[in-house]
Amino acid sequence: MAFLRKPHLWLALMLVLLVELMLRTPASALLQSGGSHTGRSLQLQSALRARGERLNVITIGSSIAEYGVDHEALGEALRAQGLEYASLAMPGGHLLTMRTLTRYAQEQLPELRAAVVLIALTEFESIGNGSYELAIAQPWLRIGDHRWVSEHVPLDRAEPSTLGSISALAGYRHHAQFLTRSPKRLAKALKWWRRPSIDERLWVTGRSSDSLCGMDTSSLAACLDPTRPLDQNLTSVATANTARATCTHMHIDGGQGDWRGHDLEAESPIFRRMRELRQQQLRELPSHAPPLLVLMPVHPLWEQERLAVGVRDWVTQIHAPLVARGEIRMLDLSRMFEGPGMRTCEYFRDMYHLNHAGQALATAAIKTALWEQLQIPHK
Amino acid sequence: MLFNSWHFLGFVLVVLALDALLFRHVRARRMMLLVASYYFYAQWNWQYLGLIGFTTLLDFHVGQRMREAGHPGRWLALSLTLNLGILAVFKYADFVIRSANAGIGWMAPEWQWDTLDLLLPIGISFYTFQSISYTVDRYRGQIEPRRSLLDYALFLAFFPHLVAGPIVRASEFFHELDLRHRCTSREGQLAIALIVLGLAKKMIGADSLAEFVDPIFAAPGAATPIAAWLGMYAYAFQIYFDFSGYTDVAIGLAALFGIRFPQNFNYPYLATSVQEFWRRWHMTLSRWLRDYLYISLGGSRRGPTRTAVNLFLTMLLGGLWHGASWNFVLWGALHGSYLVLERIAMAAFPGFYASRHRGVLLLRWLLVLHLVCFAWLLFRSPDLATCAQLLRRMAELFTLGPQLVSETRSMTGLILILLFLHWRFGRSPLHERLADAGPLRYAGVIGGVLIAIVLLTPSHVTPFIYFRF
Numbered sequence: 001m002a003f004l005r006k007p008h009l010w011l012a013l014m015l016v017l018l019v020e021l022m023l024r025t026p027a028s029a030l031l032q033s034g035g036s037h038t039g040r041s042l043q044l045q046s047a048l049r050a051r052g053e054r055l056n057v058i059t060i061g062s063s064i065a066e067y068g069v070d071h072e073a074l075g076e077a078l079r080a081q082g083l084e085y086a087s088l089a090m091p092g093g094h095l096l097t098m099r100t101l102t103r104y105a106q107e108q109l110p111e112l113r114a115a116v117v118l119i120a121l122t123e124f125e126s127i128g129n130g131s132y133e134l135a136i137a138q139p140w141l142r143i144g145d146h147r148w149v150s151e152h153v154p155l156d157r158a159e160p161s162t163l164g165s166i167s168a169l170a171g172y173r174h175h176a177q178f179l180t181r182s183p184k185r186l187a188k189a190l191k192w193w194r195r196p197s198i199d200e201r202l203w204v205t206g207r208s209s210d211s212l213c214g215m216d217t218s219s220l221a222a223c224l225d226p227t228r229p230l231d232q233n234l235t236s237v238a239t240a241n242t243a244r245a246t247c248t249h250m251h252i253d254g255g256q257g258d259w260r261g262h263d264l265e266a267e268s269p270i271f272r273r274m275r276e277l278r279q280q281q282l283r284e285l286p287s288h289a290p291p292l293l294v295l296m297p298v299h300p301l302w303e304q305e306r307l308a309v310g311v312r313d314w315v316t317q318i319h320a321p322l323v324a325r326g327e328i329r330m331l332d333l334s335r336m337f338e339g340p341g342m343r344t345c346e347y348f349r350d351m352y353h354l355n356h357a358g359q360a361l362a363t364a365a366i367k368t369a370l371w372e373q374l375q376i377p378h379k
Numbered sequence: 380m381l382f383n384s385w386h387f388l389g390f391v392l393v394v395l396a397l398d399a400l401l402f403r404h405v406r407a408r409r410m411m412l413l414v415a416s417y418y419f420y421a422q423w424n425w426q427y428l429g430l431i432g433f434t435t436l437l438d439f440h441v442g443q444r445m446r447e448a449g450h451p452g453r454w455l456a457l458s459l460t461l462n463l464g465i466l467a468v469f470k471y472a473d474f475v476i477r478s479a480n481a482g483i484g485w486m487a488p489e490w491q492w493d494t495l496d497l498l499l500p501i502g503i504s505f506y507t508f509q510s511i512s513y514t515v516d517r518y519r520g521q522i523e524p525r526r527s528l529l530d531y532a533l534f535l536a537f538f539p540h541l542v543a544g545p546i547v548r549a550s551e552f553f554h555e556l557d558l559r560h561r562c563t564s565r566e567g568q569l570a571i572a573l574i575v576l577g578l579a580k581k582m583i584g585a586d587s588l589a590e591f592v593d594p595i596f597a598a599p600g601a602a603t604p605i606a607a608w609l610g611m612y613a614y615a616f617q618i619y620f621d622f623s624g625y626t627d628v629a630i631g632l633a634a635l636f637g638i639r640f641p642q643n644f645n646y647p648y649l650a651t652s653v654q655e656f657w658r659r660w661h662m663t664l665s666r667w668l669r670d671y672l673y674i675s676l677g678g679s680r681r682g683p684t685r686t687a688v689n690l691f692l693t694m695l696l697g698g699l700w701h702g703a704s705w706n707f708v709l710w711g712a713l714h715g716s717y718l719v720l721e722r723i724a725m726a727a728f729p730g731f732y733a734s735r736h737r738g739v740l741l742l743r744w745l746l747v748l749h750l751v752c753f754a755w756l757l758f759r760s761p762d763l764a765t766c767a768q769l770l771r772r773m774a775e776l777f778t779l780g781p782q783l784v785s786e787t788r789s790m791t792g793l794i795l796i797l798l799f800l801h802w803r804f805g806r807s808p809l810h811e812r813l814a815d816a817g818p819l820r821y822a823g824v825i826g827g828v829l830i831a832i833v834l835l836t837p838s839h840v841t842p843f844i845y846f847r848f
Contacts, residue, residue: 001399003567008821015826016833131838157385161838169833176834182789 016169023168024143037092037135038175044088045139047201048108055109056083057370060101060285061118061296063091067206067353068118068296070363075203077367081376083113086202090136094128095277096152100140106286114373115287116366120296121303121311121334122352124318127274128152134164138171151273208355210239212299213345220305223247239349246351250306259310275318282319282328289373290327293319294366295334297358299351300344331369333362380422381842382628383582390419391632394538398636402561409529409556412636416538420502423542427500430465431536437461438510439531442517442524451518458514466507469497474703502542504700506535508667513549515671522550530556539632543625543843545643546663552638560637569814570634572825576810577627579828581843582836584620584797588613590837591790596759599769604776607769609790614759615752616797619647621844622661627810641666646805648751648798651743652725652732653717656751668697687722691715701758706766710757717750 003009022028026049028042048055057078059065066089075085090097098117105112131153141149146166156162163170179185214235216222224247230240264271285291295315303311312334322328337347337358347358354362371377380387394415401408421428438458445454473494480491513534516522525531534552535541562570595602595610602610623644630640643663650656657665673693679686691712698711725732731739760766813821 001395001567002562002564003571006564006568007818008568008816009571009825011818011822012825012829015822016829019830159838160833160836163833167833169830173834173836180835183792 020167020169023138023172024141028139028168028172036175036178037090037132038138038172039178041090041136041139043201044090048086048088048104051084051086051202054084054111055086056111056113057085057116057374058105058109058112058114059087059089059116059118060098061089062093062097062123063089063206064120064123064296064298064352065089065118066091066204067208067349068359068362069205069366070359071203071205074363074367081374083374084111087204089118089204092129092132092136094123094126094133094152095274095281096128096133096137096149098281099148099152099277100137102281102284104140106284109286112286113288114370115285115291116294116370117282117285117291118294118296120298120352121307121315122298124274124311124315125307127270127277131159131161131164132174134161134171135174138164138168141168141171205359206349206353207359208239208349208353209357210234210236210349211346211355211357212239212243212348212350213343215240215243217243217247217299217301217345217351220247220251220301223301224251242350247301250301250351253306256306257308259308259314262310264314271314278318279322282322290329292366292369292373293328293330294369295330295332296362297334297337297347297354299348300338301351329369329373331366333365336361336365380419382625383578386422390415395635405559406529409533412538413529413533413536416533416536416541419538420536420541423501424498427498430469430500430503431506432532434462434465434506434510435528435532435535438514439525439528441514442531443526445514445517446520446524455514455518459511462507462511466503468495469500469503471699471703472497478705505544505546506541508546508664508671508700509549510535512546512667512671515675516549525549525553537633537638539629539636539638540640543622543629544661544663545626545629545640546667547640551641555638558637560639562635562637565814566634568816568821569810570631572810572813572821573627573631573634575825575828575832577624577631579832580620580624580627582624582832585617585624585844586837586841587835588617588620589841592617592759596761596765596769599765599772602769602772603787604772604774605787606790607772608776609787609794610769611752611756611773612794613790615648615748615755616794618755618758618844619644625843646801646808648748648801649744649805650747650751651740653714653721653747653750656747657714657718664697664700668693672696683722687719690718690722694718705763706757706760709763710754713754713757717754 059069059071059074061068066087069087071085071087071089075087078085088101090101105115134149134153137149149165153162153165155165160170161173164173211234214231214233216225216228222228223244226244230237235243265275282291282293308314319328319330323330337344347354347361349355349358380390394412397411397415398408401411417428417431420431441454441458445451448454473496476492476494483490513522513525513531517524525534530553533556534547534549537552540547592610592614595606596614599607626643630643633640641663643661645659645662647656647660650659673689676689676692677685678689681689692715694715695708695711698707698709698714701707701710732743734740756766756769757763760769809824813824816824
């Protein structure tokens, strides 16, 4: 092994180690670029670094939160009350992301008065989004976090993507692959000094005026049927394709389970862990007022044909004790578009997310609850 | 245990440490390497260790007795019959049964035989050919019998080349083993470079290209004509990266134990004749086929017609060696036809083939590249119908024109870059340059490639293509 006495191999390994360490420091912000999950996390981090300590109100959640609220309007309304607001919504985020953001809030947001957590029924069937979520959480992770990160994404030797639970370098895989698939994206990413405006990132709102009323989403079979007519005045082809793609996944993921009468926590430790993590994270949010948990609407087809029957009881089982003890407040908007006289399709841009009309109604409802939470008188 | 797995990395580190400890103790070291090799194989299927054991005992004994007991031809026949018999049962029996069932099915549907459904022992094609080379060399008097069963067992089972080659001759292996050569500093650097670059070829190159190629071969009807063409080129690089990447790792690993393996790939897509392609692609198999099949059939000593027949038969059987399906038979036949037609063309147009003019070389290179790529369609397609459907899609390019979308545009660019790199490194292989590089340059390249492996490998570890053969 004479070559081991020479520096060549050791220097190569040190280079790998150096990059691993660099990605755990603020230097990683140089890699920020829109589009990829990691890039968006880096942008948010950078924006929060500039303004974080003055924040008074935040929203946390996945893309359901990003598209579910008009963050710009909410931010302006709060500013009129002398309060600083930011959306910490991260598309693809789940329990791991929320855990990292909870820690961030504990350490960096001393002026936080209220936290709004937006979730949907679709987020209660699993404990996370798998290794996919590592790409979102990575910029927020530190050395020593791997123990609890592994609770969300266990290391699987056969899947390089799960290496991200112990290695920052591997945590950037999604970002690297996103960029290298398109030379244009790569070129754009290299112009790292062209950062998006801070306000843009903190109040980013997914906007769409498209609705699902131009296609038949009354059942999974109808949604998947390509022969059904499409009214392009109401639903664009792109929107219809996105909706159909989700319907395909719903179909592939299998039939509807039935959780009624089951003791889920006794049947699987995953459910117990899910409840513990949810409750723990909500309790640990360091806002002055109890966090406001909003159960956001998703397209009714989910409950009708895909989500387990009894998922609502499970959600109640997790949160009711916290509500009873006054540790959180809960606002259930999950059926806000299903009442009499409502045309559900008018409020959705796809099977998960609200369009502009849905956003406006949801924002108004959230604002009312938040104003109560902050004890701001309604005008 | 795949070369591209954590399990294998740990295994290699332990074996290298033990090798360093036992280096001065010849028998103990060889015993340790044999046990490690059997452990490596047993991780896949310990029961099939018995097959390697049988082949080892058989050919070791045949090698000993062949000259001493007289009738060397009978001993050779015994070795060939049993070795090829085992190969036939495990690899080809179901193919023959299925073909027979299909052949007589239309005449007498009630005459159907059940297939054996045996699990194909990994590496059987490789270690069987190596063992046959020893008995044939003994028969020809080209090698002395090996007196140590331990050495012979190690020759067949040495883990770096056990499952997918390179196919090493007994004389080469024993020569290296007897040298008791300790890996020098330069050789160590070269070996590590080969291993790291080999893994990158497989994990970044082959596995990423597979993400583009697999859907095209799975549903050729859904591919656009340009995507079908790109799928063909991409597969050519995928299989090259996959197999040459494996070989690089195998050669690098063996070098760390002081054993030099022969080169197996030499930038095959630079070839300007099909003959040259086979001198650059899977070189140890080409050499085996030439020495033990083509020459045994009479080679080129019996006139041009017989030479053509011998060439064709050699390639046909070479195709069948790869796998038990009509695709591989036809792939071998196609390459056999290429070689025969090329010999005829060489005789008819000697100027064209002797010319060193750049334009002529470019034309020949393009011709050979496309002949090889078209043959890969047969190799990769799950069945002949898929291959035909792909060819039809590709033909539509000339009627519909190219419909470049962003994905196919990126792939076109990638394939051009890969061809350029193939040409660039073919002139001066990167690993050889790294062997003499200074520490900073070496660390920059190897460290950079390691980082790229972590960042750019697809999410699932996939086995090497040639493990199937």
